[in-house]
Amino acid sequence: MKAARHHRAFLIATLAGFLAISLFMGAGSSKGATLQASGVIAIDVLLLPDSTMVQHAEANNTRLRNLFPKGFALDATHRPHITMVQRFVRSADLDKVYAAANAVLAGVDVTGMKLEAFKYYYIPAKDLGLAGIVAKPTPELVKLQASLISALAPFSVETGDSGAFVTTPDDPIIDPQLIAYVSSFVPKASGDHFSPHVTTGIAFRRDLDPMLAEPFTPFTFSPAGAAVYQLGQFGTAAKKLKELNLKP
Numbered sequence: 001m002k003a004a005r006h007h008r009a010f011l012i013a014t015l016a017g018f019l020a021i022s023l024f025m026g027a028g029s030s031k032g033a034t035l036q037a038s039g040v041i042a043i044d045v046l047l048l049p050d051s052t053m054v055q056h057a058e059a060n061n062t063r064l065r066n067l068f069p070k071g072f073a074l075d076a077t078h079r080p081h082i083t084m085v086q087r088f089v090r091s092a093d094l095d096k097v098y099a100a101a102n103a104v105l106a107g108v109d110v111t112g113m114k115l116e117a118f119k120y121y122y123i124p125a126k127d128l129g130l131a132g133i134v135a136k137p138t139p140e141l142v143k144l145q146a147s148l149i150s151a152l153a154p155f156s157v158e159t160g161d162s163g164a165f166v167t168t169p170d171d172p173i174i175d176p177q178l179i180a181y182v183s184s185f186v187p188k189a190s191g192d193h194f195s196p197h198v199t200t201g202i203a204f205r206r207d208l209d210p211m212l213a214e215p216f217t218p219f220t221f222s223p224a225g226a227a228v229y230q231l232g233q234f235g236t237a238a239k240k241l242k243e244l245n246l247k248p
Contacts, residue, residue, distance in 0.1 A: 165233065175233070
């Protein structure tokens with residue numbers, strides 16, 4: 001329950017951020033300045049789902065945008081993904097980070113994993129909600145997360161500042177809650193607290209409630225890729241830094 005409260009608090013902040021980006025900035029964070037004055041960068045090591053999940057995510061996103069046209073589209077700045085780990089690392093060590101992540105992935109049949117999507121969810125914020133599709137955390141996925149965390153540990157630092165994130169001139173200061181979340185991702189969103197999900201969009205709660213009440217037909221999907229992204233305001237995977245190699 002404690003982990004769920006932490007996850008809920010962050011996703012509420014994420015929802016506020018998506019609204020700020022979508023309504024006021026046109027979801028343009030990836031076009032903003034990438035500042036690394038501190039020598040530290042905030043990263044998201046993530047899995048990119050296969051076409052099965054992407055199709056479900058896009059279909060749900062279309063439904064949500066029809067209900068709430070000011071919501072965000074799934075695009076380059078809001079690409080469907082499953083976060084494995086978020087960390088602050090030294091920007092000078094990024095090549096070592098990529099190599100360490102690739103070494104872990106080389107020993108795992110990631111694309112052979114079968115993940116089960118089993119429900120919709122949303123995180124409420126006043127009259128709106130940030131919605132998505134939740135997958136069950138398999139032992140293999142949890143083990144992969146643990147291996148990535150261990151591999152990145154030598155390059156991780158305790159915290160960073162706004163310069164570690166992708167920002168824009170209009171929004172140069174990162175929410176302290178996001179900085180705290182990335183700093184404490186391990187252990188608060190890892191291991192037994194890991195909740196794999198794909199965010200799909202925003203809508204009014206009055207429309208999301210009936211959606212969650214509908215029967216959800218579970219479906220199986222697999223990861224199709226992996227990458228390291230630099231985080232943007234409110235935890236978006238804002239800029240792709242490196243495509244990672246998966247085991248053939």
